Amino acid sequence: MTEHLKNSDATLLGHTKKVMGIAWHKSADNVIASHGADNTVRIWDVEQQANTITFAGLGNVATAMKWSPLGDKLGVITKGGNLL
Numbered sequence: 001m002t003e004h005l006k007n008s009d010a011t012l013l014g015h016t017k018k019v020m021g022i023a024w025h026k027s028a029d030n031v032i033a034s035h036g037a038d039n040t041v042r043i044w045d046v047e048q049q050a051n052t053i054t055f056a057g058l059g060n061v062a063t064a065m066k067w068s069p070l071g072d073k074l075g076v077i078t079k080g081g082n083l084l
Contacts, residue, residue, distance in 0.1 A: 012044050020062065026071040033074050035062035040074040041076055058084065 017037035025031035030047040041062055043053040060078040067074055076084045 010046050010049045011051060012046070012051070014042055014044075014054070015040065018053075021065065023065055023067055026067050026069070031069070033065060035065050037061055037077065041065065041074070043074075055084075071081060 012034070015034065016034035016037050017035045019034050022032050022034045030045060032044050032046060034044065035041045039056065039058045039061055041055040041058065042051050044050065045052050052056070055076075058066060058076070058078050060080050060082065062076050062078050065074060065076045078084065
């Protein structure tokens with residue numbers, strides 16, 4: 001990148017508290033996962049700017065997440081060390 005970005009290409013609305021992390025899907029175009037301080041993990045269609053799946057009730061804040069090598073699973077670690 002040679003210049004600062006000043007405008008966004010998409011706005012994703014859904015988390016009710018701050019977003020703690022995001023991860024682009026490994027093979028699906030325009031798909032990301034996000035986790036937030038609202039104890040949810042969300043899957044997004046960036047092109048449509050839509051929240052397609054929401055995982056709620058994690059019991060604690062997610063601290064990390066990562067797509068599996070094939071992209072068919074999303075691992076989530078919550079505060080306290082639980083792996084979902």
